[in-house]
Amino acid sequence: MKILLLGSGGREHAIAAKLAQSKRCNKLYIAPGNAGTAAVGENVSLNPEDFESVGRFVVDNNVEMLVVGPEAPLVAGIADYFAETPALNRVMVIGPRKQGAMLEGSKDYAKAFMHRHKIPTARYQTFTAETLAEGQAFLETLPAPYVLKADGLAAGKGVLIESDLATAKAHLADMLHGQFGQASASVVIEEYLSGIELSVFVLTDGSHYLILPSAKDYKRIGEGDTGLNTGGMGSVSPVPFADKEFMKKVEDRIVKPTVRGLRDEKIDYHGFVFIGLMNCGGDPYVIEYNVRMGDPETESVFPRLKNDVVELFENTANNTLDACSLSVDPRTAACVMMVAGGYPEKYEKGKLITLGEELDDVQLFHCGTKRNENGKLVTNGGRVICATAMASNLPEALLKSYNRVATVEWDGKYNRRDIGQDLLKLMI
Numbered sequence: 001m002k003i004l005l006l007g008s009g010g011r012e013h014a015i016a017a018k019l020a021q022s023k024r025c026n027k028l029y030i031a032p033g034n035a036g037t038a039a040v041g042e043n044v045s046l047n048p049e050d051f052e053s054v055g056r057f058v059v060d061n062n063v064e065m066l067v068v069g070p071e072a073p074l075v076a077g078i079a080d081y082f083a084e085t086p087a088l089n090r091v092m093v094i095g096p097r098k099q100g101a102m103l104e105g106s107k108d109y110a111k112a113f114m115h116r117h118k119i120p121t122a123r124y125q126t127f128t129a130e131t132l133a134e135g136q137a138f139l140e141t142l143p144a145p146y147v148l149k150a151d152g153l154a155a156g157k158g159v160l161i162e163s164d165l166a167t168a169k170a171h172l173a174d175m176l177h178g179q180f181g182q183a184s185a186s187v188v189i190e191e192y193l194s195g196i197e198l199s200v201f202v203l204t205d206g207s208h209y210l211i212l213p214s215a216k217d218y219k220r221i222g223e224g225d226t227g228l229n230t231g232g233m234g235s236v237s238p239v240p241f242a243d244k245e246f247m248k249k250v251e252d253r254i255v256k257p258t259v260r261g262l263r264d265e266k267i268d269y270h271g272f273v274f275i276g277l278m279n280c281g282g283d284p285y286v287i288e289y290n291v292r293m294g295d296p297e298t299e300s301v302f303p304r305l306k307n308d309v310v311e312l313f314e315n316t317a318n319n320t321l322d323a324c325s326l327s328v329d330p331r332t333a334a335c336v337m338m339v340a341g342g343y344p345e346k347y348e349k350g351k352l353i354t355l356g357e358e359l360d361d362v363q364l365f366h367c368g369t370k371r372n373e374n375g376k377l378v379t380n381g382g383r384v385i386c387a388t389a390m391a392s393n394l395p396e397a398l399l400k401s402y403n404r405v406a407t408v409e410w411d412g413k414y415n416r417r418d419i420g421q422d423l424l425k426l427m428i
């Protein structure tokens with residue numbers, strides 16, 4: 001089968017590596033991809049949000065499966081475009097249609113969905129510029145800190161957590177007056193949940209589901225979870241505290257009602273649900289839904305999957321996911337992200353990269369890389385490359401990953417040195 005994967009990050013490199021391993025995949029295209037994906041498939045220069053061009057490529061090249069990595073094309077309706085275009089409607093699409101993608105595209109929609117299906121989440125209300133005064137009054141009824149969320153997609157920047165009431169009120173006014181453009185025309189205010197976060201991934205065909213290994217990501221640029229938010233500075237899978245008992249609560253209280261809710265509301269959903277969870281004293285609460293895999297969680301979750309991923313995706317597209325069961329490598333995967341100096345603020349691109357020596361059980365996944373005009377590997381983004389190591393326990397996986405990270409070089413390279421340390425402390 002010929003497969004087209006959309007996206008260009010480390011998530012896509014990790015997915016591409018698995019797709020390329022499948023006997024069922026005889027040609028893999030990645031659009032637009034990066035220098036890493038070019039080593040496991042063929043990169044094509046297409047914009048994932050230009051549906052017509054993507055569709056034309058799919059028809060011209062007899063592509064039978066489209067796997068959508070990032071959320072933007074899903075929220076913009078690429079799965080609907082394929083379903084509604086006669087020449088494309090037999091293509092298997094991994095990724096929900098627009099209505100399902102609203103679970104990520106609108107925080108208010110997601111919260112209302114959770115409320116309808118009695119899925120545990122923080123108490124909330126939604127406000128617009130017309131109801132600013134009510135929003136400020138609502139803030140007064142909540143204990144600090146205050147959580148304000150732009151309703152729409154805001155490139156991961158739309159959530160503000162503020163401990164001072166007056167500042168929170170001012171932020172609410174700024175957001176409703178266009179701080180994040182249209183994305184913050186509505187703002188969700190919710191109760192603060194205190195606990196430890198983790199990510200749970202579900203693959204669903206809309207009625208059946210598989211729960212993928214759990215993972216934890218590290219969002220802040222600085223060690224000890226300080227400084228600005230980033231796309232993610234590393235990840236670990238599995239999460240030690242997500243034991244059988246906790247995961248049973250996640251499945252019963254969150255996964256089952258989510259999938260049942262999609263089915264009952266006749267939401268056509270074939271793809272991933274990424275559930276951002278808070279573990280509050282042993283009970284899981286949903287912080288957010290995303291409609292795709294996480295990045296950099298995929299870089300520690302996918303290497304642990306022993307299944308033929310193409311087979312999983314075919315069964316997802318054909319509503320037969322109940323015929324599949326997951327086979328997961330019991331080892332721990334630790335992923336450490338290397339970023340450009342200055343990231344997540346201003347940074348330079350085009351720095352020459354040397355990859356160093358390969359190590360057993362460690363894979364490098366490219367995020368922002370490309371080949372320059374001389375064919376040399378150079379940086380091409382903020383997050384550049386990550387190293388994922390597998391080992392029988394977390395300390396060893398971290399050690400191996402950091403040994404590999406030490407051999408990768410470019411001018412200005414930065415990585416956190418404390419990925420996984422919080423989990424190690426919890427384990428003693």
Ligand code: AMP
Nearest residue numbers: 122147159190191192193194276287288
């Ligand atoms: P989101 O963009 O929804 O993932 O939110 C960004 C980050 O804000 C999350 O990863 C959490 O760390 C934090 N956050 C969001 N909602 C809450 C909440 N209700 N209580 C505590 N922290 C939250």
Ligand code: GLY
Nearest residue numbers: 217232294295296
């Ligand atoms: N790692 C978080 C995300 O992909 O949104």
